Amino acid sequence: MDQLRQHTVIDTPYEPFTLVATDGVLSGLYMTGQRHRPAEETFGERDERPFGAVVEQLEAYFQGELKEFDLPLDLHGTPFQRSVWERLRQIPYGETRTYGELAEALGNPGASRAVGLANGKNPVGVIVPCHRVVGADGSLTGYGGGLTRKRRLLDFERGTALF
Incomplete structure (x- = not known):
């Protein structure tokens, strides 16, 4: 159908x-x-x-009034991708996690690169906050929307920039 x-x-x-x-x-x-x-x-x-x-x-x-989205989502991806996307939804507003921390939270500490690839395939950016994932040293790395957009979203959530 x-x-x-x-x-x-x-x-x-x-x-x-x-x-x-x-x-x-x-x-x-x-x-x-x-x-x-x-x-x-x-x-x-x-x-x-x-x-x-x-x-x-x-x-x-x-407008800075909503910190966590509550929407039904129909996400199509592999089981691993969906597990990464679900883990992304658990990163609190205004905070970041590294690819390694996500891999470890998923029970596969050596999967940082796979987490990064799944992160990049996230079909609903912002709502599933893939912009909250950073490199091991805290640096901004990869973002499907570009690093400038990632920086703007992170700065907005941290209260250091307005849209």
């Missing part, structure tokens, strides 16, 4: 985000020029109806 895919584009203080839903549940949040961004033709028809709660929570986040 075919799944219904819909999308919309919303303005944020950051830049436009493309939101994608599969059968009415958020399955993608993509930034302009994002690495691993699927082809536009896979997003389905443009329709704003499935995204009311998503838009409300993103607006509250960018």
Whole structure:
């Protein structure tokens, strides 16, 4: 049975985000020029109806009022990728973790590189906060949306910058 895919584009203080839903549940949040961004033709028809709660929570986040998203997600990936994405959701607002810390938390301390690859394939950035993962020395490393965007998100969450 075919799944219904819909999308919309919303303005944020950051830049436009493309939101994608599969059968009415958020399955993608993509930034302009994002690495691993699927082809536009896979997003389905443009329709704003499935995204009311998503838009409300993103607006509250960018106003500094929301620290943790509470949205149903339809994430497609390998079991390992999904376990990494679930672990990302446990990183508190304004904090960071290293790839090594995530690998260790997943019970596989030697999997830092695999965690990084899974992190980079996260289909719903910001909501699943892959921007909160840093290198072993605390440096900013890889981000599908670019390091400038990662720095802006981290600075915003730490209260050192506004959008």
